[in-house]
Amino acid sequence: MTTDKQQANAPEKTPSTGEAAFLRVEAEKVDRLMDLVSELSLSVSEAVHSPDLEGLELSEFEKSAHRLNMVVREVQDAASGLRMVQIEGVFKRMRRMVRELERQTEKKIELVLVGETVEIDKIVADRLYDPLVHVVRNSADHGLESPQERIVAGKPETGRITLTAEQLGGDIQITISDDGRGLNRAKILARARSRGLFGADEEPSDNDLWKVIFQPGFSTAETVTNISGRGVGMDVLNTTMKELRGRIAVHSEAGKGSRVVLSIPLSLAFLDSLIMRVGARLYAVPVEQIGEVFRPLASQTxxxxxxxxxxxxxxxxxxxxxxxxxxxxxxxxxxxxxxLDSQIMVVLTTAAGPVGLTIDEIYDQQQVVMKPLPGPLAHVRASVGCALLGTGEVAIVLDCEQLAQGVGIA
Structure with missing residues (x-):
């Protein structure tokens, strides 16, 4: 029997490592914290850039303001980190589906997962599962050959689908690849021509042709099955990626397989951006997509x-x-x-190649709060939302990939 005195003198029990390392928090509370941090960021920026301070010599204030901005930046990063989860949960849900696809297609399929510990915004993880399901189904149904076809082609009897995640700069890159037959260029082109997407004599590049598979209702399947053929899968992926401010790249090689690469911003709430002015309007571009900034000479144009x-x-x-x-x-x-030689040139890096964007003035470089464009503004070309600035102004966040399409290189 243990006495009260013995209990008082007994050493305090420390929680196990697992108990101390994790704390279960409701997602709504984290979202509320993110909203408050956004408001804090705007309020601090508004105070620091107040017009009442113009013309005043406030050296100590500037030092304090700089420290405050640094602290707010760290709070933003910490708050964003609370919403990060490992992509392992999304990837592992694919295993059961692939086993079911093996049964339905009568193919042997190996699923390889790489980079499962990479962290991604929980909102992105929740939205990403359904589009990934469509891509993996397409790989299993259209991409991978039957065991007999693979043996004849000199391939292993078991087809392989690989899901890879990695962090590259401010993006999370997710790649879905297979070692199957690749995209059927002739079939896709014929279906695209029948839908009026290309002329009868037009021979588009692979890069242009692969884009049509994201058209609503586009499918090359002769019959509809419970796996594919309805033409909605890649359209769902395209829509989801636009909503997540992401980009899609498709690569294929006949007889060797295909690869779909998804690039998604690491954080959906805050964006490191360069604020620019063109005329009376303000625009924002993600810092990681800026190659360089310079004023061109007449001989360069x-x-x-x-x-x-x-x-x-x-x-x-x-x-x-x-x-x-x-x-x-x-x-x-x-x-x-x-x-052109009187303008500032901002070189944007895009999947199709660099693009030179002309601007009148560099306004600022800052981490901004991202908000979706409401109502009719949601359909503004080449925009992924708006950036709220501490001055009360709003900058349109540009989609660099759509700008590349606008100049005819994507």
Missing amino acids: QTVSAEDHRELVRVRERLIPVCRLQQFYQEVSNSPLPA
């Missing part, structure tokens, strides 16, 4: 076509297309556009 305003700028022995937002948004103006 070149006009390809005056009629459709196609211009190029030379960047270290390479000519890259130029995008002017006034033209991209078809803004009518009687005055001519300023010469």
